[in-house]
Amino acid sequence: MQELINIVKNFKNKKILVVGDLMLDEYILGSVERISPEAPIPILDVKEIKYIPGGAANNANNIKSLGGEVILTGIIGAEDKGKLLKEILEKRGINTQGVFVDQTRKTTVKTRIVARDQQMVRVDSEDRNPIAPETENKILEFINGQIKGVNAVIISDYAKGVITPSLSRNIIELAKASNVLSLVDPKGKDYLKYKNCDIITPNQKELGEALNLEINNESQFSQAGRMLLSHVFCDNVIVKRGGKGIFLFGKEGNSFSFPAVNKLPKDVSGAGDTAVAAFALALASGADFKQTIIIASYACGVAVGKVGTDVVLPEELVESLKNNFTDES
Template identity: 45%
Template sequence: MSKKNEKLIKIISQFKNKKILVVGDIMLDKYIWGDVTRISPEAPVQVVSVQAESYAPGGAANVANNIAAFGSDSYMSGIVGKDIANEILLKEMRKRNIKTEYIITDEKKPTIQKVRVIGQRQQLLRIDYEKGEYLSKEIENKILDFVTNKIKGIDGVVISDYAKGVITKNLMMNIIKLCKGNKKIVTIDPKPQNKKFYKDATLITPNCKEASEMTNIEPDSEKNVLKIGKKILKELKAPVLITRGEKGMTLFETNGKVMNIPTKAKEVYDVTGAGDTVVATVTLALTSGATLRQAAIIANHAAGVVVGKVGTSTLSINELKQSLENE
């Protein structure tokens, strides 16, 4: 194993000592697993014979799940509805050692659910339950109070924005200000329509499609990918890590340096939640003393592991270390 990778493994070993707060759009992922047996006589659609159902924390809660899976202290703040899905979701989160005391029940909204039907290891259909409206001022203030009271006792904050209403301009500006004032890492998994909210973050981690929409530039050449990253960096005054699927990742630093990182994925079964794994891993790496480049390399290894799994997946510290050791 190279000395470079030995350093990265030392950084990963620090993950378990870290405390990270995730703020964002919490969802419940439901999976219906089955076999496709025939075509329906009622319509030209597949009939799935259901074998099992399972649940997992989704959206921002999957970021918190990835953090907890590394053995770190994972705190979640956001909203759920007053419904059965809320009860299932909170139970699933607590089962995975995610701290839920900063989650607020909003009686005017349902708990966001993503229901996926899986047959023969392939996703056949997705059904969404959601009501995408911005938070009331009262709930926004409660979340901000949570962050204000918690900031000194944590190592970093992840903003997981799915544009479902939790991340408002006022909340975002205040969280970034709090993090900078207390010298805490703040990373953002963004949504293009909210891009103006993210100025001065420690790191922004869009996928290629999101980065393209943030700049109105098509990522159809390496030259254009460079333009995209540099434009986001200039506008938001923050480093950018663009995740690019089979092309790996590209990191843009404020000093003008650009680094391309080839993918580590050997097989890709499911990209569900891969961006959540990236922002969780890169945040833990940065709070553990990694440079931006080291953090990006570690996150790239983590993404390579999770896309080889089916469903909303996480990985352990040992799996991450093994990926580096096997390089």
């Protein structure tokens, strides 16, 4: 266990570059005591409105909160919600030099309406068209100037248009040339744009969609994981399985799984971003894949115990390991 704790304590010495779809998560929190006379729907009595970085911004937020240094690049719109997202990131000490304003697009905002810790509805405001070539070039130029000073790069793809096939391939090539670890948090069906990345981290649903396969049992799951390895020509596939934990498929035929730590989650939104942040920091800190998956599992366990796309602090992660992990786990 002490070795795992030492790895977490070393997060503060690592720098991660995150590129992808930036989002603002809006939480409208309150209680429901009445039904509307206008329609058979509940009336929310609003108590609080919270704004939290989402998507790739949540990846960056998690890296920062876990103790690492982070450089973030992507786009926001010119409206107030975009400005608010950038302000929140800067207040949290996240480097936003690579966050560019695109006058032609709106900031992705996901609004969740929550009553007594129970989500009632989600409202999305977003653009999903690919970014313009000149915007892509601006992001790539920024990455080219930063890549040699980081320990890992995370491509955080939410299919909102930032991670185009050409941008993804160029980032992976830059990372390879600079001997920098590349991790992809994927979305959509075009996984060839992630070809030759070091690690790809789909959830189980995304794994099936990528291969156009149904995954209804462990045999089908194992087959799909191995197929994705050969399809994308990556070194490792790490699958986030929610309540079933995290599973590694390695190109050498090795595999490892670790069960979910928190069996009674309050809010799973953003947990995948927490896992990817922990993967990157742990591997950059010298952890092997078994240690990496254990650390990420405990980080997710802390994250889903909170309501809202919230962060995990290194002391919370260490405390969870101390209280729950044994060498026989």
